[in-house]
Structures are given as structure tokens and as C-alpha cells.
Amino acid sequence: MAATALAFKGLSRRFGPVRALVDASAEVEGGGILSVRGPNGCGKSTLLRCLAGLLRPDRGTIAARERGRELASDERRSRVGYVAPDVAFYDELSGRENLRLYSRLRGLPPGRGEILLERLGLAGERPFHAMSSGMRQRLRWAFALLHAPDILLLDEPFQNFDAAGERAARELLAERLAAGALAVVASPSDVALPRVAGELLLGG
Amino acid sequence: MKRLLALSLWLWMAVVIWAAFHWAPLAAGFKGESSRILFFHVPVAWVSFVAFMTAGVESVLYLAGRRDPRHDRSAAAAVELGQVFAVLATVTGAIWARIMWGSYWNWDPRQSAIVVTMLYYAAYLALRQAIADGPSRARLSAAYAVLGLVVSPFLYFVLPRLGFSLHPEPVINAAGKLEVESRMLAVLTASSLGFTVLFYWLHALRRRLGAVAARRDEGVE
Amino acid sequence: MSSSWAAEAAAVFVKDWRCELRTRHAVATLALFALTTLLVASLVLGPIGNDAEMSRRVVPVLVWLIVLFAAAAGLPRAFVHEEESRTAIALRLAARPSAVFAGKLVHIATLVAAIEAIVAPLAVALFDLRVAAAAELVAALAAGGLAIAAATTLLAAIVAQGRGASTLFAVLALPVLLPALALAVAATRVALTGVAEGNLLTLLLLYDGSVVVAGFLLFPAIWNP
Numbered sequence: 001m002a003a004t005a006l007a008f009k010g011l012s013r014r015f016g017p018v019r020a021l022v023d024a025s026a027e028v029e030g031g032g033i034l035s036v037r038g039p040n041g042c043g044k045s046t047l048l049r050c051l052a053g054l055l056r057p058d059r060g061t062i063a064a065r066e067r068g069r070e071l072a073s074d075e076r077r078s079r080v081g082y083v084a085p086d087v088a089f090y091d092e093l094s095g096r097e098n099l100r101l102y103s104r105l106r107g108l109p110p111g112r113g114e115i116l117l118e119r120l121g122l123a124g125e126r127p128f129h130a131m132s133s134g135m136r137q138r139l140r141w142a143f144a145l146l147h148a149p150d151i152l153l154l155d156e157p158f159q160n161f162d163a164a165g166e167r168a169a170r171e172l173l174a175e176r177l178a179a180g181a182l183a184v185v186a187s188p189s190d191v192a193l194p195r196v197a198g199e200l201l202l203g204g
Numbered sequence: 205m206k207r208l209l210a211l212s213l214w215l216w217m218a219v220v221i222w223a224a225f226h227w228a229p230l231a232a233g234f235k236g237e238s239s240r241i242l243f244f245h246v247p248v249a250w251v252s253f254v255a256f257m258t259a260g261v262e263s264v265l266y267l268a269g270r271r272d273p274r275h276d277r278s279a280a281a282a283v284e285l286g287q288v289f290a291v292l293a294t295v296t297g298a299i300w301a302r303i304m305w306g307s308y309w310n311w312d313p314r315q316s317a318i319v320v321t322m323l324y325y326a327a328y329l330a331l332r333q334a335i336a337d338g339p340s341r342a343r344l345s346a347a348y349a350v351l352g353l354v355v356s357p358f359l360y361f362v363l364p365r366l367g368f369s370l371h372p373e374p375v376i377n378a379a380g381k382l383e384v385e386s387r388m389l390a391v392l393t394a395s396s397l398g399f400t401v402l403f404y405w406l407h408a409l410r411r412r413l414g415a416v417a418a419r420r421d422e423g424v425e
Numbered sequence: 426m427s428s429s430w431a432a433e434a435a436a437v438f439v440k441d442w443r444c445e446l447r448t449r450h451a452v453a454t455l456a457l458f459a460l461t462t463l464l465v466a467s468l469v470l471g472p473i474g475n476d477a478e479m480s481r482r483v484v485p486v487l488v489w490l491i492v493l494f495a496a497a498a499g500l501p502r503a504f505v506h507e508e509e510s511r512t513a514i515a516l517r518l519a520a521r522p523s524a525v526f527a528g529k530l531v532h533i534a535t536l537v538a539a540i541e542a543i544v545a546p547l548a549v550a551l552f553d554l555r556v557a558a559a560a561e562l563v564a565a566l567a568a569g570g571l572a573i574a575a576a577t578t579l580l581a582a583i584v585a586q587g588r589g590a591s592t593l594f595a596v597l598a599l600p601v602l603l604p605a606l607a608l609a610v611a612a613t614r615v616a617l618t619g620v621a622e623g624n625l626l627t628l629l630l631l632y633d634g635s636v637v638v639a640g641f642l643l644f645p646a647i648w649n650p
Contacts (some may be wrong), residue, residue, distance in 0.1 A: 015337055017421060054517060056271070056339055077649070092447040099606065101482040104436040105519040107428025143515060198449040201564055267646050324600040331597060334587035339650070344583050347647045351579060351601060354639040358604035359633055364609040 002181055004030030004150045008053070011060035013046050020046040020105075021057070024202065028182045030150065034195025036186040041200040046184035048155045050178075051184060053077030066150045067180070083140050083172030085155045086198045089128045095139050096124030099146065106147050107116070108197065116142040120168045133160040141169050152176060152183035158191055170194075208385070213401055220395045228391040238303045242295055246318075247396040249293035251403045252321055255286025258407070259328070260353035263346035273418065274411070276342035279349055280332065281410035285403060287325040293318050313364030320359045324352050430527075433520050437528025441503065442535075454499035455540050462491045472553035477618075480554065483611035488548050489569065489606055495540045500577045502593045503533055504585035513585075517649060526578065526644040531636070534574035535582075541566045555620030561626075564593055565616055568629040569609030575636040576601050582647045605632050 007027035013020050022041035028034035036044050049055035051062060053076050064071040064078055089098040099113030117124045120138040129141065137160040144152070152173070158166050177183065177195055185193055224243040231239035232239040266275035297315060298308040309315065331348055335341040445451055466487055507513040514524060521540065534588040545566060551603040556562055580597050584590045 049643075052518065054514065058339070074649075078516060078521075080518070082514075084514075086511050087514050090444055090512055092444045093440070101436060101440050102515065103520045104427065105433050105516075105524075107432070109457065123472060160640065169361060215611075254515050267643075320600055320603060323603075326575050327597045327600055330593060331583070331587065334584070334589055335589075342588060343646055343650070344586060347643045348583060348597065350643060351636075351639060354635050355601055355604065356634075357598070358628070358635075362628055363604045366604075423445055 002029035003065065004182055005065045006034075006063070006151055006182055006184065007040055008051065008062045010059055011042070011047065011050055011057045013043075013050060013055060013057045013095065020186055021050070022203070024200065026033045026035070026198060026200045028184060028197055030180040030182045031177055031195065032182055033177070033193050033195050034182070034184045035193050035196050035199045036184060037189055037199060038202035038203065044202060045155050046054050046186065047202070048082070048186055051076075052080050052153050054082075065175050066153060076151070079147075079149060079151060081144035081147070081152045082155075083144045083153070084155035085159060087140050087143070089136075089139060090144070091129035092127060094121055094127050095131070095135075095142070098128060098139065099142055100173070102143055102146055108147060112146055112148075113142065114161045117174075118155070119172060120140075121164060134162050135166055141172065145172060148176075148179075150176075150179075150181040152181055153184075154183055154185045154187075156187055158187065159184060210405075211296055213398065216250075216394070217402070218399045220391065220398050223391045224395065228387050229385060231385070231388065235303055238300060241300045243391050243395045245293060245300060246392060247399040248289050248296060249318060250396055251399050252286050252293055252318065254400060254403060255282045255289060256321055256324070256356070257351070258271065258282040259286065259349050260356075263349035264353070266342060266346045267350065271339065273338070273342060274415070276346065277411050277414035277418070278407070279346060280404070281414060283325050283328050283349075283409050285406055285410060286323065287329070289403065290322045290325060295321065302383070316364040317360050322364060324359075378402040383394035430524055431522065434527035434531070435522065437516075437525055438531050440537060440630075441528065441532040443594030446534075446614075451499050451502055451536055452539060454502075455495045455536060456543060458495040458498045459491055459540050459544050459629045460612065462494060463544060463551065466588055467493070470552070472522075472551070474549075474553035474555055478639060480552075481614055481618050485549070485610045486555060488544060488613060489610050491544055491548075492537070492540055492570075493573065493602070493606065496537060496573050496577060496592075497595050497598060497634040499540075500533055501538060501581040501584060502592055503529055503536075503578075503592045504581040508585040522645040525648060526582075526640060528583075530574060530640070533578050534571060537574045537577075538567075539572040541570055556616065556617055558616045561616035564626055565609055565612035568626055568633060569605060569612070571633045572605035572609065572629065572636065573602065575633060575640055576605070579636070579640050579647065581644065582644065605609045605629060608632065 005027065009025045011024040012022055020041075024043070024047055026034055036047060038044055050057045062073070062076070064076045064079075071079060087094075090101070091192065093101065095117065096113065098116065100110050103110050103113050114124075120142055122135060122138045122142065126135070127138070128136070128203055141157070144154075152171075157173075158169065161169065173183065174194060187193070220243070224240055226238070228243065231238065231242070259279045262279035262282065264277045266272065266279065267277070294315070298319065301310065301312065301315070302308045328345055332341055332345050335344060395405055436471075457628060470483075473483065504513075507516065545562070549556065576598060580594055580601065584597065586594045587593060608625050608629040611622055615622050615625065
């Protein structure tokens with residue numbers, strides 16, 4: 001049994017009459033990526049939200065283990081690293097201030113945020129509302145990796161990136177994977193992913 | 205079996221109505237035949253309180269357990285029915301107040317309590333209307349119902365005594381005299397029982413309707 | 426989680442005030458509503474503090490209605506804005522629900538205190554009020570203010586996840602706050618007239634305690650799916 005693993009079975013979620021996610025099952029272990037593919041509206045984002053604990057599935061189970069420790073659903077929510085297009089930060093605060101806030105909330109030293117800002121090539125002074133979409137995406141990655149998570153949930157993670165941003169993010173992703181983390185990545189089919197251990201195709 | 209229960213309830217209420225008008229004596233201190241309204245007003249007000257508690261308990265069960273939608277449907281059904289009974293209680297109470305004291309409304313402690321209950325029901329139903337997603341709607345309205353449960357002692361015992369009232373003697377004095385007459389007590393109890401059974405029967409029907417609607421909305425798999 | 430609960434709550438509180446000071450949105454709304462209603466009332470009623478009967482019957486309820494209206498206008502934003510701008514997602518992931526509740530509660534309570542700090546002295550001045558027991562008045566304002574803050578924190582978190590947040594907030598808040606407002610009005614009357622009316626403050630504090638405790642128990646279910 002791998003020390004870090006994520007497994008889900010029969011996940012379903014509907015919004016009224018719309019069946020956003022139907023009976024999704026897969027598993028992935030530390031060091032690998034589960035690639036989630038499918039057309040628009042097939043439930044990729046819904047799946048990731050359920051795995052992140054941001055949405056409660058109607059049916060199905062999720063089991064997560066981090067370095068040998070089973071995670072209850074509340075713990076899973078706080079331990080995952082989540083990148084998604086709708087994640088936003090405080091308009092009036094700078095990138096640095098935003099990261100400091102989340103560091104404080106997670107009980108981390110402020111240095112972690114500084115390192116990530118540097119790695120991602122993000123000057124931390126601009127307030128969030130003044131950031132370009134590319135800069136915002138870099139900040140999303142910084143937020144997600146702040147606590148060195150072993151379970152990464154990445155929804156369209158390379159969206160809005162320029163070449164430099166994408167390079168930096170891919171480096172960080174590779175480092176986390178090498179350190180034993182796992183990732184579930186939802187992205188368009190033309191995006192290449194390293195270490196793909198499995199693929200989940202969500203139907204229309 | 206259901207037919208038998210329904211018939212029994214029908215007969216029971218028919219007897220209660222007859223007894224209220226022909227068998228029970230009039231209460232002293234009440235104008236004319238007006239005391240007869242109590243046999244309907246008190247049970248109906250009692251039932252709206254029962255509905256409130258039912259909604260609260262089902263909401264606690266929903267949140268504390270496995271988020272079973274049946275508890276949510278039960279709570280919502282209780283509130284919808286509770287609203288109907290609360291309106292009936294208010295109207296019968298107002299009619300009686302008019303006869304007894306000349307004005308329909310005077311913030312008597314009991315009137316305050318029933319109005320506040322109606323406000324709470326209306327708010328709960330408005331909240332449900334504002335949330336499209338089923339599980340979220342259930343979770344948030346359950347939280348509101350539990351908050352209502354927490355605040356209810358203040359709503360029912362503290363608030364009524366703080367209001368402005370034309371009538372220093374609360375209704376309880378008049379009702380207190382009723383306890384002495386055994387016939388009146390019998391009819392009152394029988395009526396309360398009948399209305400309570402009626403509530404739970406309607407509640408069960410409404411719950412079943414809710415379950416069918418839920419299956420239709422989701423498209424049965 | 427290696428952060429202390431209190432440190433998390435403090436971080437939420439500091440963040441809320443830091444953002445507030447940079448936009449001044451909430452304070453401006455609160456001040457606008459409070460001042461407008463107060464000035465209109467003063468314009469129409471004049472220095473009614475001179476009339477003991479008016480003072481006793483009208484002023485307490487007037488003061489609390491003004492506070493309530495300002496609160497309903499300016500406070501729900503504390504949660505509605507988080508949901509609308511999607512900053513709530515990161516908050517859900519990074520912070521414990523109880524810390525979010527505590528941090529927001531204290532933030533909202535300080536905003537209520539700000540409303541009262543504007544309304545109370547101005548009311549005393551504009552209406553020429555005679556205050557028999559100043560300490561009682563402060564206690565009534567504090568206890569009543571806490572009631573509004575606690576209920577608002579819970580209800581704002583609820584309505585922020587639905588449609589039509591502002592109207593819905595007022596509808597939900599009325600039945601919940603009615604007992605607290607009635608108690609606060611009575612306690613204010615006692616402070617103005619000096620005539621005791623029973624253990625009002627005790628009941629009000631009991632209400633506050635109940636709602637805060639219920640809040641800690643309910644907030645995780647309100648905040649997280």
C-alpha cells in the first residue's frame with residue numbers, strides 16, 4: 001500500500017436535473033498523476049471540487065492517505081493543494097499580503113510565501129485586483145503549494161500562463177511528485193502531463 | 205388500514221365538533237357562546253407549536269446524521285403545514301379577541317407568540333426559495349431551523365411579556381378557569397388529539413409528495 | 426494544522442479590517458444609513474429628550490431601529506462579498522470553520538460598536554437626552570450590539586450562499602433578533618429613565634451566549650458543504 005494515495009468510487013453529483021458527475025471512480029498513488037479528460041461540462045471541475053471537500057457528492061466514497069495517515073474529509077480539505085480558475089484572492093491585498101494571510105492561517109512561517117513568489121517569478125507588491133490573469137494564475141499556484149501538500153488537485157492549472165510561468169509551475173509540480181505527492185489534473189487533451197499513472201475519461 | 209384510520213379521524217372530529225357545540229358547557233366570564241371557539245383555537249395553536257418543534261428536531265437530525273434528505277423533506281413539510289395552522293390560530297384568536305375585548309389585535313402574549321412563529325415560518329420558506337441546489341438548501345434551512353429552536357425560548361417566553369398590552373390579565377387566567385370543568389377539558393383534549401393526528405397525517409402525505417417530487421426532479425435512475 | 430485557533434481567528438479579523446480600511450466600504454455604508462435616519466428623526470422630532478414621556482416611549486425603540494437598519498444595510502457584506510468574489514474558496518481550504526466564525530464575529534461586532542459609537546452620542550446630543558444611568562446605557566448597547574453581531578454573522582453566512590442576499594437577510598434576521606431587540610429597547614429605557622424593569626440585561630446576555638454557542642456548533646455546517 002502506498003503511503004500517499006487517493007481513491008474514489010462511484011462519485012455522483014447533480015444540480016437539480018443536471019447530472020454534473022456520474023459514477024466516477026479511480027485511484028492514484030504518490031508520485032503519479034491521474035489525468036482527467038473529457039468534453040466541456042462533463043464534470044471535471046465538479047469532480048475536483050468533491051475531492052477538495054468544496055462540494056459534497058450525492059453518492060460515492062473518497063479515501064485519502066497522506067504519508068501513511070488516513071485523512072478524514074475535513075482534514076483532506078485542509079491538506080490538499082487546489083488550483084482552479086475560480087479561486088480568487090483579496091483584491092485590496094498584494095500578492096505577498098495574501099500569501100502571508102494564508103501562511104498565518106495554516107500556521108506556516110512567512111518565508112514559505114516568499115520562496116514561492118520567487119520561484120514563480122511573481123513580484124509580490126501588486127494588489128490582486130491589478131494583477132494580470134497570468135500573474136493571478138502564478139499566485140494560485142503559490143497558494144496551492146504553500147503548505148507543501150502531498151495531494152494536488154489541479155483544474156486547468158496551466159491556463160493563462162505564459163511560457164515562463166508554465167515552466168516554473170511544471171518545475172514545482174515535478175518537485176512535488178518526486179517528493180512523493182500525487183496529483184489529479186483536469187486539463188484539455190492537448191496539454192502534456194508528466195508521470196501519468198492513469199487516465200479518467202468523463203463522458204458527456 | 206389507511207382507510208380505516210382516515211374514517212376514524214373523520215368520525216372523531218365530527219364528534220368533537222358536535223361536543224364543542226352541544227355537550228360542553230359554556231365557560232363563565234365569556235361573552236355568549238364565544239368560549240366554544242377555544243375548542244378549535246387552542247388545538248390549532250398547539251399544533252403550530254408542534255410543527256415548529258418537529259421542524260427543529262428533523263433539522264437537527266439532518267445536520268447531525270448522514271444528511272438524509274428525508275429529514276429535510278420532513279422539516280420543510282412541517283413548516284409548510286405549521287404555517288397553515290398558525291394562520292388558523294391567528295384568525296380564530298383575533299375573532300375571539302374582537303368578541304371578548306372589542307379589538308382584533310392587542311399584542312396579548314399569545315398573539316405575539318403566534319405572530320413570531322408565522323414570521324419564522326415565512327423566513328424559513330423564503331430561504332428555501334432562494335437556494336437552488338438541493339443539498340445546500342437542506343443544509344442551510346436546517347441551520348436556520350436549529351437557530352430558531354435555540355432562540356424559541358426567548359420568542360415564546362421573554363418576548364410576549366415585553367410587549368405593550370391593553371389587557372393586563374393574560375389569556376391564561378380565562379383558560380385557567382376552563383380546567384375546572386371536566387367536560388370542557390375532555391372536549392379540549394379530544395380536539396387537540398384530533399388536530400395533532402390530522403397534522404401528522406397531512407405531514408406524512410406532504411413528505412411522500414416531496415419524495416415523489418424529488419424523484420421526478422432528478423429523473424429516476 | 427500547526428496554527429493555534431486563536432491565531433487563525435486573529436488572522437481572519439486582521440484581514441477583514443485591513444481590507445475594510447483600504448476600501449472603507451462597510452463603514453461608509455453604516456455611517457450613511459445611521460446618520461441619515463438619525464438626522465431625519467431629529468429633524469422631525471426635535472429635542473424630545475425634554476419630554477419625559479416621549480423620551481421613555483419613543484427614544485429607545487428609535488435608537489435601536491436605527492442601529493438595526495444600518496446593520497442590515499452594511500454588515501451582510503462581510504460574507505456576501507467573500508462568496509461573490511470567490512475568496513471564500515481559499516478561506517475554506519486554509520482556515521478552520523470555528524476560526525472563520527470567531528474572526529468574522531469579532532469583526533462584525535466591532536462594526537456594530539462603530540455604528541453605536543456614531544448613533545448613541547449623536548442621539549443624546551440631537552434629542553437632548555437625559556441619561557439617568559450611563560453605565561446601564563453602555564451595557565445595553567454592548568449586550569444588544571453583541572446580539573446583533575452574533576445573529577448577523579450566522580445569517581450573513583447563510584444568505585451569502587443563496588440569491589437576493591440583502592432582502593433575504595432582513596427577512597431571516599427579524600424573527601431571530603426580535604427578542605434581543607425588545608430586551609435591548611427595554612434596557613435602554615431603564616438607562617434613560619432610571620426605573621428598573623427586572624433582569625433585562627441578564628436575559629439579553631443569556632440570548633447572546635445562546636446564539637454564540639449555537640453559532641460555533643452550526644457554523645461548520647453553514648460554511649462547509
